[in-house]
Amino acid sequence: MTANPTGERTTQAARNVLMDLAERGKKFKFLIRDRDTKFTDGFDAVFADEGTRTLKSPPQAAEP
Known part of the structure; x- marks a missing residue:
């Protein structure tokens, strides 16, 4: 874990999640995520x- 994850780290985390889920990961049709870089x-x-x-x-709209 890190306080400031990079794109490479989150991509590897995605691979790890799918590897852990194995065949169950293929059942997901959608992933909803925010727009973080x-x-x-x-x-x-x-x-x-x-x-x-x-x-x-x-x-998200900026708050006034």
Whole structure:
């Protein structure tokens, strides 16, 4: 764990999660995530390779 994860670290974490889930990971159709920059195209690709579509949460409006 780290206080400041990088895109590489989150992508590896995605691989680890799917490896731990094994065949159960193939049952997920969607992954909903926020728009943080640590979630790179590589992160999304890990799930796409397993047939999971990544959906980004809507952007948040700035508070006045």
